Amino acid sequence: MTAAAPAFRRRSASRRVVADRILLYGAAVILALWTLIPIYLIALAAFSERAAVYEFPKPLLPTRFSTDTMSFFVNSTGVLPSVRNSIIVAVSTIVLGLLIGAPAGYALARFRFPGRDGFQVGVLVSKMFPIAILSIPLAVTFIDLGLYDSLIAVILVHTAMVLPFIVIVTSGVFLAVSRELEEAAQTLGTSRFGAFTRIALPLALPGLAAAAIFSFVTSWNEVFAATILTVRNTTLPAQVLASLNISPLYFRFAGGFFMIIPSLFFIFFMRKYLFNLWGPGR
């Protein structure tokens, strides 16, 4: 074999590789732009003067940055209280969800017991129900119980929505913590509960945090149940929805952007755990 032949083969092979690479990056970048540009545009719309919303053609660059629209939105009646309500509901959902769901996840991870498979199937199936739709019959019940138009009603429904995810995620997280670590702690003098709090819990914290963040985002974004179950004590999405028909365009833009802000942060914090949310290694 002469020296020329392999060199030629190498060159054409690398040309193919380069072309491949360009295609790959090109596709990746286009998809990334497709994701990011709309967010950029809504930010642009939200941070301009109110009058600018009727302007045409719209400026595509942030030359006319202004907090006019945003401050109008934030100061509109009902907006700040609804934001406060959204936060209260979301945080409560996290707390209630973890209190109820984390022990179940731990039980799934550590114990064998009759009915285990049935329970797992039940959890997966409950994920599949359109829980938001269930808020219609629930509303009737809540009226009877005197819980209508209260944040508690929304908290209960949101907790039911995130509970299956919390159980699945926490069971995965506790499975990853080796059982021998808890057993070692027990031989060294802790009770079973002590081993859980001193060993399993600290090691499970990152995963639990991810579950908490996911719960927050789900609750923060939820629209249907929040709208059905409340009239005056609304959450932010319900507030924006209720005013969709009657509010000026700039109000809606500002509301939309405001609702998006937490997402950008949360996904960043959660990126390691994105895969665990949807099932134990499907």
Next chain:
Amino acid sequence: MAVGARRAASFPAAIVRSEAALPLGLLAPTVIFLSLLILVPIAQAVLLSFQAADGTFGLDAYKRMFNDTAFADSFRNTILLLIAIVPIQTVLALGMALLIHSRFPGHGIFLYIYAIPLAISDLAAGIVWLSIFTDQGYLNTILTGLGVIKEPMAFLSYENLQWVFTAVVVAESWRATALVLVILLAGLQLIPREYFEAAEVFGASRLKRTLLVVLPMLKPSLQSALIIRTIFAFNAFAVVLALAGRQLPVLGYEAYDWYYNNRNSNVAAAFATLILALTIATTITYLRLFRVREGELGK
């Protein structure tokens, strides 16, 4: 030994009972909570739908639902949306997933970007694309600026219902593709590397590799993703509202409207039951379509 004998005699009932007590106790709150907030409302919804306002049983609610002027449209629109959105999202998400899975340098950043819409609600997504599709919106700005059209198009007006529909499809695809992406990516990572390498060694081109090796092994994930995506599609209502108002009736909105605006929980429950029935039907269809025979995945 007396002690030993005693324990041996009591072992079956006592030990089993006490060993199972703790895990069952830990599970109980979840089981109770979910039963109360899912099983009970389902039963109630079905019950409500077969009742009239005064509590008597009958098919009145269903009659009103079917005879409602908006019913046929909302049913058709909901199904059409499903047919349009699900394939688009699946293909897009599959493409994104394969891209990320190839682990090119920087794939982590791209994953983060693609995943951002995960945390965006359908209402917010609707508003985002409202700013683009509205008469004085960004799409018109770009199109007139490029000279493609002379005057801004009314994408979201009643006369252009196809465009309204398209806008909703685009907005939902943009938002929820991330969901399918994450599920598919998780499934991809479970496929042992050796399958890809074997296919490559045996000369399959990239396209063939994808079709013949990857897709079949991705069946469980596809099944999951499609089920979840479809369920959400049946519930879609805020996106449509944000972009189209009442111009594009969908089942989810009708349910909400009958309850909230017409104060008729029976008809609303009828809609809810219908949505539930459709959900179950499509879920079963998916389960059948993507049934994985034992051993097929080398398990």
Next chain:
Amino acid sequence: MSSVAFESVRKIFGKTVALKDVDLLVRDGEFMVLLGPSGCGKTTLLRCLAGLERIDGGTVRIGDRDVSDLPPRDRQIAMVFQSYAVFPHMKVYDNIAFGLRMRRKPKAEVERRVKEGAALLQLEPFLDRYPAQLSGGQRQRVAVARAIVTDAPVLLMDEPLSNLDALLRLHARAELKRLHGEVKRTTVYVTHDQIEALSMGDRIAVMREGQIVQLDTPSALYDRPADVFVGSFIGSPPMNFLKCRARNGTAVGDAFEVPGPSGMDGKEMLLGIRPENIRTGEGPFRGRVLVVEPLGSHALLTVMVGKDSIKVVAPADTTLRADEELRLAPEPHKIRWMDAASGKALMAPH
């Protein structure tokens, strides 16, 4: 007093009986090894002693206390796990101190004991590090230190050396033996490696399918195995077994005749002899060499004697080649006669 007693201990998992009424007495200060293949129940027995498994029948005693119903923390034991189970979120110092802190020892005492334990296991430079920054061997030492400093009268070890590489294992084995000599605590040690067992145990309990098959000192197990299983399991390479039949005080095989046990005419037997107890050159066995493996310190021959294939240890400079015919002589005092049907040893006057 820290002896350990298992009395008719029974453990069932679902439908499987993992421990079948096991009786075992471990003396105070003794190093007892539980040896056997995987699934034999040795780890289960250890875990029952630790309290990590609940027994379904029988009693477990530590000293004169019946601990059968007590949780691990009340049994006064210390345990080293196969995976070491060193807490990843605590520094080495805190790991070693954990047991002491759980017993609420005063801070000064904790510090003194941790430093002593660290010195004993050469861990002083690592006290401030996290386990992730340590090698496997170092983590193993942390697990041992953590167990030793607690002063628990009984020490449990579940295959602590099996995750180490071969060279490290050799070193760690000697270290553990030296440690036991210094600390002299009753130790129950589980392993599947018969070399470890022979090296370290005061006595070895060989287990199989939930029962103890033989309980003896290492040399007794080596020279006088109770049955074919023990003879094959202990010693590497394992004991050879050749088929033969008793006839008038002689054992007659396909390719040999040797003086055998008397008083059992017609019995089908197995002649058990270890590879290093067979001399080449002359003798009653007629064989043909199949393979010669030069192993440095000696040569291992695979020889066909009649229908049996046996291993023979020869000097390293042997001139034997494959396919050569040769004669072999088993050392008469080292022969162990087994009943072919039951596999058990025959008590023969020799």
